[in-house]
Amino acid sequence: MxxxxxxxxxxxxxxxxxxxxxxxxxxxxxxxxxxxxxxxxxxxxxxxxxxxxxxxxxxxxxxxxxxxxxxxxxxxxxxxxxxxxxxxxxxxxxxxxxxxxxxxxxxFPSFYGFKWEGNILKFFIINQNNNFCLYSHDFSQIESEVKSKDYEKLFSVGIIGIDSILSAITNTRGEKINKIKQADSLILLEYGSGNLSQIIYALVVKKDLKSNKNFLKAIKKQFESFYRELLSKLDTLKGSEEQIFGSFDIIIEDLIH
Incomplete structure (x- = not known):
């Protein structure tokens, strides 16, 4: 020394x-x-x-x-x-x-490395009971001021149709699929917790990253926590879903910034 x-x-x-x-x-x-x-x-x-x-x-x-x-x-x-x-x-x-x-x-971020820009395209929350889109968010920011309800309806029906077909093929009716591969994108799926199992959370992405799944789970947790009372009586909200759940945009923006 x-x-x-x-x-x-x-x-x-x-x-x-x-x-x-x-x-x-x-x-x-x-x-x-x-x-x-x-x-x-x-x-x-x-x-x-x-x-x-x-x-x-x-x-x-x-x-x-x-x-x-x-x-x-x-x-x-x-x-x-x-x-x-x-x-x-x-x-x-x-x-x-x-x-x-x-x-x-x-x-706390729980999705470190979450590169959402250019990777996450769209997000939908769908009620399986009536194939209706409760909420949607366009991350790609396509220059359209009016949401296409026809597209949302088609999209939700498509997801539930694929889910039913795969369940029938595998003879596991209760099993839920977690992702659907498309030509140039991927649809990640999460299902509602407990008595909210009829709700599907669908995230359309370009790449299959673990951070995307974490992000989807974070959205699901926030949505069910924020709207739990309303979600328990969805049948009484017909026609006013967009007005009621539209405020979820604020939480989405907070999660990505």
């Missing part, structure tokens, strides 16, 4: 150097992920990311203070009796900082 350290101090020095380097690497890695998410305009929980980052910074600072003390660069404080505890505190802070930051970057 360059500095005059006894064997115990050398071990402590190496421990803190290791903790400090790991902390710096974590900070750089998480900063890279954060910038990538911001560039791609993906959702994230900023408060949890900031809290996790703060824990990592504090853990690194404690490690740095310990290193400087061992090297006799800090003479103001007597930390000899606390170095053992500082090592544990530093490690704990780094671990919890990493956990909180990863939760903010990955769990």
């Amino acid at each position: 360059i500095f005059q350290l006894n064997p115990a101090e050398e071990i402590q020095f190496l421990l803190y150097i290791t903790i400090f380097i790991i902390g710096i690497q974590l900070a750089i890695y998480l900063l890279y992920r954060f910038l990538k998410i911001k560039i791609e305009r993906l959702p994230l929980n900023k408060s949890i990311v900031l809290f996790g980052s703060l824990l990592i910074i504090i853990g690194d600072l404690l490690s740095l203070i310990s290193i400087l003390y061992i090297l006799d660069s800090i003479e103001t404080f007597n930390l000899s009796g606390y170095l053992y505890y500082l090592s544990f505190i530093s490690i704990i802070l780094l671990i919890f900082g990493l956990i909180f930051t990863l939760i903010g970057l990955y769990v």
Whole structure:
């Protein structure tokens, strides 16, 4: 060693150097992920990311203070009796900082890497009981101010028809299909939870990405949570579905920005 350290101090020095380097690497890695998410305009929980980052910074600072003390660069404080505890505190802070930051970057968006622009085309929510489209959203932003109800009707009938045919072929009437392959696109399907099983959530995409499925599940969760009371009495809403569920546009926009 360059500095005059006894064997115990050398071990402590190496421990803190290791903790400090790991902390710096974590900070750089998480900063890279954060910038990538911001560039791609993906959702994230900023408060949890900031809290996790703060824990990592504090853990690194404690490690740095310990290193400087061992090297006799800090003479103001007597930390000899606390170095053992500082090592544990530093490690704990780094671990919890990493956990909180990863939760903010990955769990809350839950679809990291979600490149929706140019990949996700359309979204439909369909009532299987009457083949009616409860809600639709056009991600491709085709220049049409008026939604094509004929297209929505045709689309919903087509999905349910394919579902019935495949169920009959496989002799598994209760089994639900999860995707339908088309010429230049793919239809991902999710079904309503519990007593809302008659509802189909259909997402039309270009590429079969895991993030698309996560996004579809997130939409389903939000829709059923927001409209649960109304969905339990769909039969009484005939003719007013578009007016009632049209406000879901706000939640869709919030999910993708």
